[in-house]
Amino acid sequence: MEILNEHGFAVDEALLLRAVQTVLKLQSAPVDSMLTIVITDNEEVAALNQQFRGIAAPTDVLSFPADLPPVPIEDEPPYLGDLVIAYPYALAQAEREKHDPQHSFALLVVHGTLHLLGFDHDTPQNRARMWAAQDQALKALDIPLSIVPALEQDDAQDH
Secondary structure (H helix, E strand, C coil), rough: CCEEEECCCCCCCCCHCCCHHHHHHHHHCCCEEEEEEEECCCHHHHHHHHHHCCCCCCCCEEECCCCCCCCCCCCCCEEEEEEEEHHHHHHHHHHHHHCCCCHHHHHHHHHHHHHHHHCCCCCCCCCCCHHHHHHHHHHHHHCCCHCCCCCHHHHHCCC
């Protein structure tokens, strides 16, 4: 796992890495799978959101899965893709929801990692499956949050 935080935003990197590992373990994915987490500003996420989703606004997290199926490289773990978190947007969202910001960032990493593993919330059935997987991971991490209220409110901008 790699975390890119060029702005030096205050994040608990160890917690974010544990969030990824927890999701991989619970979903029976290879625990040596690789992904990149980019912590950046609202402007960069808004530009990516516009470019890839046609939405001219920032959002909390964007998930960019690697090509499926991943091309196996000898002696290299599978690469799942990239997560891009808009720190100011996500921090404001955590404050609005009265959540611990570090827990909220971990929740976004759980959510994004599930997207990289093929989960989605585009139908009621898929949403129920994804929410259950998120809740399972958050409980395993001892994070007392549920993603449903925040994403129900922001679903139009969701990844």
